[in-house]
Amino acid sequence: xxxxxxxxxxxxxxxxxxDVLGDVLPGWVAGLMxxxxxxxxFWFVTVLLALCFWQLPDEREGVVALFGTALGGLGLYRALKxxxxxxxxxxxxxxxxxxxxxxxxxxxxxIAAGGYGFPSGHATTATILYGGLALVGPVxxxxxxxxxxxxxxxxxxxxxxxxxxxxxxxVIGGVGTGLVALGVLFVGPNRYRPDRRVFVTFAAAVGLAGxxxxxxxxxxxxxxxxxxxxxxxxxxxxxxxxx
Numbered sequence: 001x002x003x004x005x006x007x008x009x010x011x012x013x014x015x016x017x018x019d020v021l022g023d024v025l026p027g028w029v030a031g032l033m034x035x036x037x038x039x040x041x042f043w044f045v046t047v048l049l050a051l052c053f054w055q056l057p058d059e060r061e062g063v064v065a066l067f068g069t070a071l072g073g074l075g076l077y078r079a080l081k082x083x084x085x086x087x088x089x090x091x092x093x094x095x096x097x098x099x100x101x102x103x104x105x106x107x108x109x110x111i112a113a114g115g116y117g118f119p120s121g122h123a124t125t126a127t128i129l130y131g132g133l134a135l136v137g138p139v140x141x142x143x144x145x146x147x148x149x150x151x152x153x154x155x156x157x158x159x160x161x162x163x164x165x166x167x168x169x170x171v172i173g174g175v176g177t178g179l180v181a182l183g184v185l186f187v188g189p190n191r192y193r194p195d196r197r198v199f200v201t202f203a204a205a206v207g208l209a210g211x212x213x214x215x216x217x218x219x220x221x222x223x224x225x226x227x228x229x230x231x232x233x234x235x236x237x238x239x240x241x242x243x
Contacts, residue, residue: 025093025094025162026098027094027098027099027100028099028100029162030093030094030098030099030107030162030163031099031100031102031103031104031106031107032103033107033110033158033159033162033163034099034103034106034107034109034110034111034159034163035103035106036155036156036159037110037122037156037159037160037163038106039126039152039155039156039159040121040122040123040125040126040129040156040159040160041122041125042070042074042125045067045070045125045128045129046067048129049063049066049067049070049129052133056138058138059136059137059138061194061197061198061239062132062135062136063136064198064231064235065186065189065197065198065201066128066129066132066133066136066186067231068185068198068201068202068204068205068228068231068232069128069132069181069182069185069186069201069205070125070128070129070132071202071205071209071224071227071228071231072181072185072201072204072205072208072209072228073124073125073128073177073178073181073182073185073208074121074124074125074208074209074212074224075205075207075208075209075210075211075212075221075224075225076124076177076180076181076208076211076212077119077120077121077124077125077174077177078121078212078215078216078218078220078221079208079211079212079214079215079216080118080119080173080177081115081116081117081118081119081121082116082212082215082216083215084116084118085116086116086117086118086170087116087117088113088115088116088117088165088166088170089117089164089165089166089167091164093162093163093164094107096108096111107163110163110165111163111164111165113165117165117166117167117170118167118169118170118173119170119171119173119174119176119177120157120160120166120170120171120173120174121174122156122157122159122160122174123153123156123157123160123166123170123171123172123173123174123175123177123178124174124175124177124178124181125178126152126153126156126157126178127153127174127175127177127178127179127182128178128181128182128186130148130149130152130153131149131153131178131179131182132182132186133145133149134146134148134149135186135187153175153178157171157174157175184204185201185204185205186201189201195236195239198232198235198236199232199236202228202229202231202232203232205224205225205228206225206228206229209221209222209224209225209228210225212224213225
């Protein structure tokens with residue numbers, strides 16, 4: 001089914017569309033971008049936060065809350081995608097045949113991103129993940145962690161532009177969406193006791209999954225809500241057992 005393109009000034013969104021890179025970007029760089037963009041994929045969020053949960057016992061409550069924030073961010077950006085319904089760029093910067101064979105399947109998967117373009121989900125997720133880790137991470141100073149987070153977020157955003165799956169406004173909107181989610185779902189609930197903080201974050205994630213469902217009717221929204229509820233119950237049981 002063809003997606004309808006809304007009429008209005010914001011539909012002229014070619015600023016930051018890097019279709020010109022098809023003539024100048026080496027294939028190996030395009031392949032590298034396909035690898036780098038995984039840093040903002042939700043599977044990577046899950047793996048990294050699972051490792052943090054295992055290796056950082058003193059920060060487990062914060063890590064779980066950050067996962068809930070990432071789930072909430074997913075529901076938020078997907079609800080926004082279906083609300084605005086702005087299309088992705090049409091051009092692919094580099095032909096798959098020019099990409100090294102080892103990473104070509106990953107590249108082909110990355111450029112086959114479907115759905116709507118605004119805001120960028122990878123930019124949203126990267127902002128939540130690395131911004132949140134900068135707040136709770138035990139390594140280095142807060143300033144050092146924030147600088148590292150900014151670099152990682154920027155790298156993910158550049159990868160989305162270089163792959164030709166987003167315009168500049170998409171990734172800027174994604175970073176903004178991630179910052180809002182981080183502030184409301186992760187930092188905001190700090191006023192509550194630790195046990196209530198996690199509950200508030202995951203309850204908000206369920207609510208945002210509901211907004212995603214209302215905007216799209218997608219089965220995935222129900223799955224996101226299910227993961228949020230399951231994780232919240234699992235954390236409650238784990239916390240009671242170890243406390």
